[in-house]
Amino acid sequence: MRGPRPPAGAPAGRLRAVDLLAVGTLGLRARKTRALLSALGIAIGIAAIVAVLGVTRSSQAALLEQIDRLGTNLLTVANGRDLGGAEALLPVGATRMLRRVDGVTGVAPTTQLTDKNVYRNDHVPEGMTGGLAVRACDTTLLATLDGRVRQGRFLDAATAGYPVVVLGHQAAQTLGISRVDASTRVWIGGHWYTVSGILDPLVLAPEIDRSALVGFPVAARLLGYDGHPSRLYVRARQERVEAVAGLLAPTTNPVHAEQVQVVRPSDALTTRVAVAASSATLFLGLGAIALLVGGIGIGNIMVISVLERRGEIGLRRALGATRRHVAGQFLTESLVLAAIGGAGGVAIGCLFTLVLARTRGWTVLVPPEGLWGGFGVAVVVGALAGLYPALRAARMPPTEALRTT
Template identity: 75%
Template structure:
């Protein structure tokens, strides 16, 4: 039998029963679409996350006051910033202090308890360079404005307060004093606590807000090649008397953890896609068995006219492969479409792995071959006289 004849006879059932063929291929297409979409969306999101990690850097460390032996909140030494600056491998240090019992409001009419979850933090001008941040609007604190009632709002703080502009006429009620809003910051992915804070200078914090000179959080930017060394010595350098009261963290570890979670989640969804593909393959096998039973007369006639068993088997196996190919192609297109839509909506670069492009159709064909093997062998085993008698 020629290949052209095999294709013609193998697609006879597909062409005659188009609705059933579409429904049979649908199960495989759903499984392939799920697998391709999971691989594509995961690759796109991981690429965006890796780009964000590379852009933000993994050399930012934070030192936070921990707990003392009595379980109370520890205090970092006043000299901590100066001691860390003398460490080898440290590029920038920026101390900050969250001012307890100090809140920021849009005006004096807002009830005291409605803080919106915003904090007031004292900082120095080195904070922006240490965090590699940017000012969205206005300007950041400097040595001059840090002495006066001037504040810079984090991105979320500005949104919560409903402030979109800066200048002498834009003020907030902060710690029972009016503060002029000098700037609004862009988001800080590695320091989300800054996003929800109103920042003021250390001098004005000491004069008006009760700042006592002890930092509560220090941001340290280390040399990329010496991050591990700096991290290991940071607690001892910050608080030589009680290093256990200084907690050292690397914020980029949270992004790395998100990457690991994304990969584990992808494995779960790939498993669900494989289950859908298995169900689709069982559906194709079921339809092919029914097709063999319905076409016993055709099988018997072909055998009586001289068709060999292998010709009959090849006919039904080809039909199963055609159904799988239709489902695999449709699933690949649907998976690529889902990946593109999701990636564009989230601002990611669209990445569809090569193994998904060629692996989807190949997997579909493999499932179709396995699903059609038993019906094909069953059709080939029919004797011509039995097939014609029971047709």
């Protein structure tokens, strides 16, 4: 038995958008807690997607800015291994030869004194090194690395020949030295060394951050330096970086170029950008799963809502509502739920990105596609989730619906 039909030739019923919105949100207003929990599932998925896009874009922008600031024209030349696996020595004249390479603007040699350690005082047991190193260098190191002295002063022609040391940023922290004055000293190789300066962090040369730096003359006189460098920092003209990189190994050691390692430190930062992008894909997948679960939750709630409101559906059909009106009512309810969840998710994702970016000192960047795309995806998920319940409600015969009340 079917419900009453409008007379032949009667105009089809109309339902204004405002009325449809009021009718469609009736169930949400009557069951606020359930509606909030349903929207929360969508919000979590959208928040995860927006946050991942925002955090990834902000961190990438910070890394790229750091790369641009530090420059990509710094190269390092280090000693490798010989055929027997032993550590190879770089030639004594390597620095002089590298400075002749076309395109090289600066070369700063350093040597790690592997049998020497730095201690806060002469009472610290020898094995407690804190992972710090002692390196000999010349006065060109700071300019070649484009570094800065946080406190005090760097080595110069006068101090390089005396027991004077400059501490890398991390070395100073490990040793518990936060200020530089005439009484600040460290113990190296059986001698006291006066601390003349503390460096700012060097992102492209983390090994310097963990080192105590002394001049070559005093290293030769007191610490057994034999004249062989172990690592050289090379600055090249930007347009000649690739060409210079190819010449460094054979120029450093023409006989055994294979025993020389040439590295471009900025490549590590560039790799971090790629790693961050690949990691974002994983988290986007997790966000999509959360969004799918939220959509299934909305679909489940809408199916239950149709079953609970059979009497309302039957009454509306009996009063002249068409199937299209009933379907529109429940589809609107699903869309409103998803829109609330989507808007909440975008807001939560932006807030998370803002807090994390400010904490890390990044520029806050949330891509527009994350904002509008996240909200749009939420609405689409809501439409798909509510489509079946809406069609089910529309196909329900009014007489059958009224009998269930």
